[in-house]
Amino acid sequence: MKLQILLPLIFxxxxxxxxxxxxxxxxxxxxxxxxPQMKPLRNIFExxxxxxxxxxFCLFPKEQTWNYSYFHQFLRxxxxxxxxxxxxxxxxxxxxxxxxxxxxxxxxxxxxRVWITHSLNPTECHxxxxxxxxxxxxxxxxxxxxxxxxxxxxxxxxxxxxxxxSAIPKTVKWFEQNGxxxxxxxxxxxxxxIFDRMIEEYSVGKFAAAADVARMIIMNDExxxxxxxDSYFAxxxxxxxxxxxxxxxxxxxxxxxxxxxNYQFLSKPNHPVxxxxxxxxxxxxxxxxxxxxxxxxxxxxxxWETGPFIFTIAFILGAQKNGNRDFVMxxxxxxxxxxYSFYDTKSQPIDLKFHGYSIGLGSWIDDxxxxxxxxxx
Numbered sequence: 001m002k003l004q005i006l007l008p009l010i011f012x013x014x015x016x017x018x019x020x021x022x023x024x025x026x027x028x029x030x031x032x033x034x035x036p037q038m039k040p041l042r043n044i045f046e047x048x049x050x051x052x053x054x055x056x057f058c059l060f061p062k063e064q065t066w067n068y069s070y071f072h073q074f075l076r077x078x079x080x081x082x083x084x085x086x087x088x089x090x091x092x093x094x095x096x097x098x099x100x101x102x103x104x105x106x107x108x109x110x111x112x113r114v115w116i117t118h119s120l121n122p123t124e125c126h127x128x129x130x131x132x133x134x135x136x137x138x139x140x141x142x143x144x145x146x147x148x149x150x151x152x153x154x155x156x157x158x159x160x161x162x163x164x165x166s167a168i169p170k171t172v173k174w175f176e177q178n179g180x181x182x183x184x185x186x187x188x189x190x191x192x193x194i195f196d197r198m199i200e201e202y203s204v205g206k207f208a209a210a211a212d213v214a215r216m217i218i219m220n221d222e223x224x225x226x227x228x229x230d231s232y233f234a235x236x237x238x239x240x241x242x243x244x245x246x247x248x249x250x251x252x253x254x255x256x257x258x259x260x261x262n263y264q265f266l267s268k269p270n271h272p273v274x275x276x277x278x279x280x281x282x283x284x285x286x287x288x289x290x291x292x293x294x295x296x297x298x299x300x301x302x303x304w305e306t307g308p309f310i311f312t313i314a315f316i317l318g319a320q321k322n323g324n325r326d327f328v329m330x331x332x333x334x335x336x337x338x339x340y341s342f343y344d345t346k347s348q349p350i351d352l353k354f355h356g357y358s359i360g361l362g363s364w365i366d367d368x369x370x371x372x373x374x375x376x377x
Contacts (some may be wrong), residue, residue, distance in 0.1 A: 016147035054293040060302035062370040088316045091330045098345045105241035110224030114181040116210040118203040122167035137232040148238040188221045212263040223269035231264045237352045245324040259312040263358045272318035299366040
């Protein structure tokens with residue numbers, strides 16, 4: 001019986017690979033079971049595969065996390081389901097509630113970017129991000145924001161945050177020469193010993209995970225607009241800041257579920273979403289027993305441990321609390337302005353525009369190394 005299951009599976013995998021159907025961006029599991037002959041075996045294989053990784057015999061652990069079943073298990077871990085997710089991220093429903101414009105911005109005019117490096121073996125930002133056009137895009141984003149703020153007689157402050165300014169003198173010089181103040185994470189009130197230990201640990205090989213957590217500490221204490229180094233704005237309506245307490249972006253995954261992406265978002269300080277995130281991360285980091293070694297070994301675990309998935313959980317648990325008005329964008333086109341239509345309490349139309357995009361350098365991705373993880377440790 002085992003051979004009857006195993007041989008067709010191996011043959012199907014080989015056939016699929018040889019056909020060229022699998023690329024570096026595909027999920028092998030989904031490709032194999034796209035074959036009608038393999039579909040009846042899917043549940044058997046899926047549970048067997050899950051058991052192997054749970055018992056810490058590693059078999060394509062990253063690939064396993066990129067399927068619908070694993071995602072739903074992740075939601076259930078926090079007492080949530082697909083309905084909770086769909087309801088929280090329902091952009092149309094969020095647009096139907098009348099808007100109230102405040103006299104002052106709810107979200108401060110501050111931009112934050114993060115560059116984490118190891119103090120003993122540092123990497124300058126320009127040595128890692130080699131395309132000079134990307135740095136020009138950072139400056140253009142700041143100009144776009146400052147121009148939009150001038151309509152309301154406002155101006156933005158721009159910051160780069162790092163764990164050690166002395167380790168990256170060239171980076172500090174370029175940013176500060178271009179009007180972007182460089183600050184250290186230890187300046188933040190919420191930056192405690194646990195976060196300091198995490199940054200030191202993650203600054204060796206897990207830069208993206210360290211940056212994920214750092215941005216949430218920053219946004220919790222400072223508020224404003226967080227942007228990855230490779231995320232930019234081409235247009236922005238300053239009035240967004242007067243109507244909302246936070247603004248997030250969602251997108252669709254390969255297994256057809258929406259999640260929030262954390263490469264850019266706006267929030268007021270001490271927002272329940274950032275507080276929920278930091279609480280969830282501390283629990284996971286200080287009590288990692290539920291994180292199995294097979295998954296921890298992969299670079300792909302960043303998405304779940306510190307990135308979009310845990311970020312989405314924090315949003316579901318923290319959004320629309322304490323009278324906050326939180327919004328989720330779903331841009332259909334990153335090549336032009338997106339206009340979101342609302343109404344005020346007198347049924348007068350309000351249109352707010354936005355145009356932003358992310359290059360997606362993907363510092364957390366190493367599919368080759370993740371694929372090589374096999375067997376017991």
